[in-house]
Amino acid sequence: MKHTADLPVLKAELVSRHGQAQRARIERGVDQVAALWRDEDGDLAAFVREHFIPDETQLDATLARLETALEQVDGHMNEIHRELRRPTDLDLGPLLPVDSLLAAYDPAAHVTEDLFRAKPGFVALLNFPLTTLAERMEKGPGYTRRQWAEDRLTGRFSRRVPAEVRQASARAGADADLYVAEYNVWMHHLLDEQGRRLFPSGMRLISHWNLRDELKSRYADPEGVAKQRMIVKVMERIVSQSIPAAVIDNPRVDWNPFTNEVKEAPASEVEKDAPQRPVVLDGKREEDVRYVRLLAQFHAARMEDPYSPVAPTAIARSFELGRELPEARVKALLEQVLTSPLVPRVAKEIESRLGRKLEPQDLWYAGFKPSGKLSEEELNTLTRQRYPTAEAFAKDLPRILQGLGFSKEKAAFLSAHIRVDASRGAGHAMQAMRRGDFPRLRTRVGPQGMDYKGYNIAVHELGHNVEQVFSLYSVDHTLLAGIPNSAFTEALAFVFQARDLELLGQAKPDAASERERVLNDFWQTWEIAGVALVDVAVWHWLYAHPDATPSQLREAVVRISQETWDRYYAPVLGGQGTPLLGIYSHMISYPLYLADYPLGHLISFQMEEHLKKAGNLGAEFERMASQGALTPDVWMTNATGAPVSAEPLLRATEASLAR
Incomplete structure (x- = not known):
């Protein structure tokens, strides 16, 4: 950013005043401030002369003062935002038009810029070190708790994103959230090709979470396969946007997802107290609303790119700043599971239990858990x-x-x-x-x-x-x-x-249930790893095609989902060319989040292995969670004795199959 100060002269002046012992701190701090200082911020040299802190006692007091103040600022802004979102987040009755406007307002959007303009942000950068991810990965294991606190303080001031840019992002996210929150399918109004209703009256399932969970719950149902295939077809139509607009959250029309025919539901089949919805029978598909919402998220994220030189894309910010794990390492972990020779062996076991060839719905096979048998x-x-x-x-x-x-x-x-x-x-x-x-x-x-x-x-x-x-x-x-x-x-x-x-008093762990747990963890990790790769690939496509239309984005998501399926899943589950991996609602409302689920499974498995040895879940959970926001490998090594890895899950799966 612009500034008029002669930095070498300024640094030399400060070293002369405070001594050679302070040289490294002075040179680093002045550079950190100058990188984000703007002409409208005033006289950089005067600020630096006044606010550089050479005294260790005053430095400690300043860190404590900033820590206390920021906790209150962050906490109260979070509370305000939560209250503004209450009507859209909670089941409080019909939404009012103003509710979506309140949910889109982020009261904290301007806070970081305000702290720069009022100068506390620059005080932090002048007096405490700002590190890179590479430095934290290399030196973090030796950091003291105080050093970690300093790092997290300056980290929040590493970028200077204008409030209007942050607000645009909040608005796009809130719009996507609301779209997803109201995306329900009334299952009783799905008809198969014989005109049968396979699901009970009143069942209203949100996409994708409840649709997936309903599919998983049907493995003990004599008609489960037919119900699962119907849910898969619904999911595919949501991804391809060939779903008729009239059937979304509408209990007054019947829909055959295989033929895509829509007709008015008989009055006798409409749920009592069902909400009023227009009965539209033209069969017109949803007009790419799903991808309009995703594009809005992308355009909002791109507005932030110029203000983040250390991570100049949303993808880089997701991995480098958010996860503090490089994208290449995360992809390698996911592909290690996706391409494991254990996959067909676990699939063979599932086939033997089901007594049939696997199908696309078995991506969510639930039979490795006791709930799959109830x-x-x-x-x-x-x-x-x-x-x-x-x-x-x-x-x-x-x-x-x-x-x-x-x-x-x-x-x-x-x-x-x-x-x-x-x-x-x-x-x-x-x-x-x-x-x-x-x-x-x-x-x-x-x-x-x-x-x-x-x-x-x-x-x-x-x-x-x-x-x-x-x-x-x-x-x-x-x-x-x-x-x-x-x-x-x-x-x-x-x-x-x-x-x-x-x-619920329904299951007690034993050797057999432990084997089931391992196989279930492996299959769930395999499932969501491909979904995560689709999410990331879509964002790479967006950056390569920044002027894409919603229909072009839809076509890209379908293609990427199909290609990912055909590469990793079709050899095991069939269904060549299905876009099923694009169904997760996180892609729309929480972009680039999905990689956290397979990572979470790998991390959780390492924790479970540790908990088995430690024997006290409550005390160990508290110890692990109380470490705070360290980098992933430091946290995991402190928690379990080893950095983040897929090996524990793969080893345990191999042993379970051998048993």
Whole structure:
């Protein structure tokens, strides 16, 4: 950025004033400030003379003051944003037109720029080191906690993105979120080629989460294969945007997803109290809305590119700044699983259990878990009786947490710091960012209570929330609040989710169930690894075609999904040319997030191997989560004794197959 100061002269002056011992700090700090200083910021030399801190005691006090202030700023901005999104995030009744406008407003969009203009951001850059990912990967294992806190302080000021750019990104994200949150399919109104209704009345499933989970739940159903094939066809039509617009969240029309025929539903089949929707029978497809939303996310991200020279694309920011893992390393980990010779061996075992050749729906095979052997109705009865409301789940948190291995006192502490809400969408966890605030657990609770899908999601989100409490309240520096990246919080959430049936009193771990767990983890990692590669490949295509239209983007997503399927999945599951891998809603509402799931599975498996040896889930979960936002390999080595790797999962899968 522009500035008028003569930097060598300024540095020499400061060295003369403060001594040679300060030279390295002075030269580094002045360069860090000058890189982001603008003419309108004023006199750079005067600022540097006044705010360089040579005294160690004052430096400590300044770090502490900034840490306290930023916790409050971040925390309260997070609370404001959460409240603005309440109507779109929670099941509070019909949305008003103003709700989407409030959800799109990000009150924190201007905060970083304000801190630059008011100069605290420059104070941080002048006095504390700004590091690169390469430096953190090399030197991080030897950092003190204080050094990590300094690094996280300056890291937040490594880029200077204008508030209007951040706001554009928030707006695009909120629009995509709302689109996904309202993308429901009324399953009773799907007709097969004989005109039969395969699904019960009132079943309203959000794409993709509930559609996938409904598919997974049908392995114990005598008509399960027919239902699964129908869900696959629905998914394919969503990806290709050949789904008729009239059937989206509409219980007043019937639809055959195989022929794409739409007709008015008989009055006797329309659910009681079904929302009013227009009955449109023209069969016109959804007009590429899915890809309009994704393009808006891309264009918003590109606006940020010029202000991020160290990571000049959204892809680079996702890996280098967000995950702190290079893209090449993440891809190598995913492809190590995708191309493993263990895949056809696990597939053969699944075939022997199903008694048929595998099909595309078996991407989500659920038979390696006890839930795959229980009917959906049995599971729904259990959870609906126990959790008729979100409040009932909240009241049961102390028992659930003690069942997971936390002491009575720790379970009470955690329960008191988590709030449970009924979600409009599939469910999510929303962190708190200051001590005194509370993380939110959101999951779907239907009129009859929380079904098993909602419960399974709730246990997963509880894992996020418990991590969020520990990584905020138990860290020694709130500048380190959090975990290395989203894959780690997913991994910690998987640890909880894997025990959902135990918490219902339906399963007890033994040698056989351990074998099932390993094979299930392998198959789930294999499934989502390809989805993640599609997500990243789509963004590479977008950067190569920045002026693409929604229809061109649709064609690219379909093609990339098909090519990825044909390379990794068709040899095992058939279905040559299916675009099924493009179904995940994260691609639209949380772009470039999907790689965190397979990484999360690998990380979770390493954690589980450690937990088996340690023997105390509650205490070890707290110890691991309380490390804070270190780089991935440092965090993982501290937690389990080894850096992030696919080898533990592959070794355990090999051993399970041998048994």
